[in-house]
Amino acid sequence: MISNTVFAPPAEDLPTALLIGGDRVTGSSGGTYDHIYPATGESNATIELAGDREVDRAVIAAKEAQREWISMPPERRRDLMFDLADAVKADVDRLSRFNVHDFAVPVRTSPGHVMLAEGFIRYYAGWVDKASGSSTPVSSKFDVNLIEREPFGVVGIIAPWNGPMVVVGLNVAPALAAGNAVILKPSELSPFTPLRFGEICVEVGLPPGLVNVLPSGPEGGAALVRHPGIGKIHFTGGGDTARKIITAAAPNLTPVATELGGKSANLVFEDADLDQAAILAAWQGPLGQSGQSCACGSRIMVQDKVYDAFLERFLKVIDSAPIGDPFDPSVMLGPVVSQASTERILAIIDRAVDENMGELITGGRRLGGELSSGFYIEPTVFGDVDNRSPLATVETFGPVVSVMRFADEAEAVAMANDTTFGLNAFVQTANLTRAHRVARQLESGSVWVNRNSDISPQGPYGGYKQSGTGRAGGLEGLHEFQQVKNIRIGM
Numbered sequence: 001m002i003s004n005t006v007f008a009p010p011a012e013d014l015p016t017a018l019l020i021g022g023d024r025v026t027g028s029s030g031g032t033y034d035h036i037y038p039a040t041g042e043s044n045a046t047i048e049l050a051g052d053r054e055v056d057r058a059v060i061a062a063k064e065a066q067r068e069w070i071s072m073p074p075e076r077r078r079d080l081m082f083d084l085a086d087a088v089k090a091d092v093d094r095l096s097r098f099n100v101h102d103f104a105v106p107v108r109t110s111p112g113h114v115m116l117a118e119g120f121i122r123y124y125a126g127w128v129d130k131a132s133g134s135s136t137p138v139s140s141k142f143d144v145n146l147i148e149r150e151p152f153g154v155v156g157i158i159a160p161w162n163g164p165m166v167v168v169g170l171n172v173a174p175a176l177a178a179g180n181a182v183i184l185k186p187s188e189l190s191p192f193t194p195l196r197f198g199e200i201c202v203e204v205g206l207p208p209g210l211v212n213v214l215p216s217g218p219e220g221g222a223a224l225v226r227h228p229g230i231g232k233i234h235f236t237g238g239g240d241t242a243r244k245i246i247t248a249a250a251p252n253l254t255p256v257a258t259e260l261g262g263k264s265a266n267l268v269f270e271d272a273d274l275d276q277a278a279i280l281a282a283w284q285g286p287l288g289q290s291g292q293s294c295a296c297g298s299r300i301m302v303q304d305k306v307y308d309a310f311l312e313r314f315l316k317v318i319d320s321a322p323i324g325d326p327f328d329p330s331v332m333l334g335p336v337v338s339q340a341s342t343e344r345i346l347a348i349i350d351r352a353v354d355e356n357m358g359e360l361i362t363g364g365r366r367l368g369g370e371l372s373s374g375f376y377i378e379p380t381v382f383g384d385v386d387n388r389s390p391l392a393t394v395e396t397f398g399p400v401v402s403v404m405r406f407a408d409e410a411e412a413v414a415m416a417n418d419t420t421f422g423l424n425a426f427v428q429t430a431n432l433t434r435a436h437r438v439a440r441q442l443e444s445g446s447v448w449v450n451r452n453s454d455i456s457p458q459g460p461y462g463g464y465k466q467s468g469t470g471r472a473g474g475l476e477g478l479h480e481f482q483q484v485k486n487i488r489i490g491m
Contacts, residue, residue, distance in 0.1 A: 006039045006325045006374055009101055015195035016047045018054055018215065021061030022208025029053040030220050033188045038104040038335040039326050039374040045101075047191050050214035052223045058183045059229035061209030062154040066181035068207040070151060074129040081125030081176060083204045088118040091200060095165065095193055097327075102190035103161055104326045104334045104374075105289055113165040116455065117197075120169030120473070123457030124177035127478055131177075144489040149482035151179035152231030152255075156224045158245070160237045161189035161337060162292045168197055170259075170461065170472035171234050172211065178481040180231070183212045185224055189337055191215035225249050225256075232257070232481065236294075238395070239466055257470030257480055259294070259462055261395040262423035265416035266297035267438065269409075270305045272428035276450070278313035284426060284452045286363075286379040286399035287321050290336050294467075295424045295453040299385075299392055300403045301415055307405050311383065314403070315362060318379045324371065335375040336398055342366060342375045345398035349380055351390070358385035358402060387415050395421070409438060417443045422464030424453050445471075 017024035029051030037044040050058075069077065088095065096110040105113070133148035155175050159167035164186045175182050186194040198213035214220060225233055225248040235245050236259045249256050266284065268277045284297040291298065302310045326334040336342055349364045351357075363380030366372075377399055385392050385402035392402050406412040416425055425444035429435050439447040445463045446453065455461050460476035462468050470480050 006371055007327070008040060008042070009037055009044060009327060010097070012097060012101060014045045014098065014101060014192045015199065016045050016191075017195075018048050018050055019195060019198040019202075019213040020054060020058045020209070021065075021212065022202045025054060025057075030216050033215075033217070035188070035191065036338065037101065038337050041339070041373045041375065045192070047188065047215055049188060050185070050216040050220040050223070054214055055183070055220065055223040055227055058209075058212040058214055059154055059227055062181035062183055062212055063229065065207040065209035066151070066153055066179070069181065069210055070179045077179075078125050078128040080204065080206055081121060081128060081173075084201060084206065085118050085122040085125060087200045087204045088114065088121060088197070091196070092118070095196055098192040098196055099165060100326050102164065102192050103337050106326045106331045106334045108329050108331065109288075113163060117165045117169035117173070120173040120457045124173040124478065127475070128177050131478060138488065142491045144491060146487040146489075148485045148487065149178075149479065150485055152481065152483055153180060154183065154230055155180045155232045155234065155481060156183050156185065156227075156230045158221055158224070158233065158235040158237065159184060159186045159194065161187035162289060164190050164194045165197065166455075167236055168194065169457075170455070170477070171236070174472070174477045175234075175481040176210070178478055180481055181210050183214060183224060183230070185221055186213065186215050188215050188217050221245070222248055225254070226251065228252050230254055234258075234470060234480070236260075258468040259470055259472065260423070260466060260468040261397075261421060262294045262296065262463070262467050263299060263393060263395055263419050263421045264295065264297045264424040264426065264444070265299045265301055265419070265442075266426035267406075267412045267416060267428065268300065268302040268306065268310055269412070269427075269429040269431070269434065270303040271430045272306070273430065273450075274306060274310050274313055277428040278310060278317050280426070280428065280450075280452055281314055282317040282321070285401040286318065286381070287333055288452075290333055290377070291399040291401070292336060292397050296397075297424070297426050298396060298401045299387070299416075300401055301406050301412055302403060303412070304405050304407055311361075311403060315381065318362065318381065321379065323367070323376065333379065333399070335371075336377055337375065339375060341398065342377060345377055345396060345400065348391070348394075348396055348398075349400060352382060355389075357389040357391040358382035361403075363399070387418060393419060409434065413438060413441045417441075420466045423462075423467035424448065426453075
């Protein structure tokens, strides 16, 4: 339902300069970018973009800061990271507002991004003085054989526009805990929150240059990836860009970890709580961030016997979701990120209708009237979708979901796994035995049973297949930013 008129965002002193070595940098070689607020289609700031020169400067600053960081006693680094977590928590209101300015995520959910980052920073702070190596016997010798984990030095972290503070938690926090310096490259579409986070790093006393923030487009990203001073790249985004990054990193053999897209299946079995399943499917599908999430459960697979009953409940949830001003606390659904995304998503919908990939049950249009100046698309549901069609196989990254039928458990698992992606999968069932059995058969890095994708610091998160190669969270996330050294001392 339409909530209200979309107003201009509240006036803010938005950060627009690059952050390098603790300094705000303007007049950058990458030029500037006119940032558009998605809810109104109007400019809200002009930001600096990094180019080759700024990447060089950031690498130099990061190397110096990393030497200072790793030379500190572990308990000092630990305490500074705890201070950083405290500061992020204290600044949650401003960071949340900046997040809305970035990509118009509704303010009712924006604080969750910030608190996720705070939780990950706090969790990884606790690992700083506890991470350890090991010692093992060596054949028949009495040598001392040490296996240690060391930082890469300077790591480049490339964040997507749809969750820069989430990436701060998942990637920046473990990189720092592992002893690295970071060059964070947010998208030009969402620069404000990461720039503010960089300022907080300086304010709490991290060495200047330990966290540098360089918003940029593809050119700045390419300069970062190909720089010989970068020890590792972590990229979150789409598969096509990931292939370009891996190619650009190849001359220096720079290792690249990725967290990529998804086309996640949500399996609703006949014994599920259908009311709960409908709410979870709506939020994990078209409503959460307007479907602009790699964790979007965009393929909803429902057992035949409850297909109609589930669909009725699902549509009621979607129809009741308030759409409108992202700064209105009652709004659940905001716009998509840009005019280009709007045109791309509508083209996918039109093609699905023209080629009869499924029945268009609701939605499918750009919203007009009070919302016409923003990039709003109706929550869109297709029914009885062909699981092999582009609608079911290509990531839409918008408020569009496919609902399809399955007869039994074996067919459900086969349909869910019939994809090149494998980031998330969802299972709705009251049968604990089935939950265990199906979860182990699904080819996915994460399986969520009777809940949404609630990423936590304790659980490693990442993909199978073309959904990526890295892990974030848990000890696995710390190891992602460490390289292994073997030291053998002859006795």
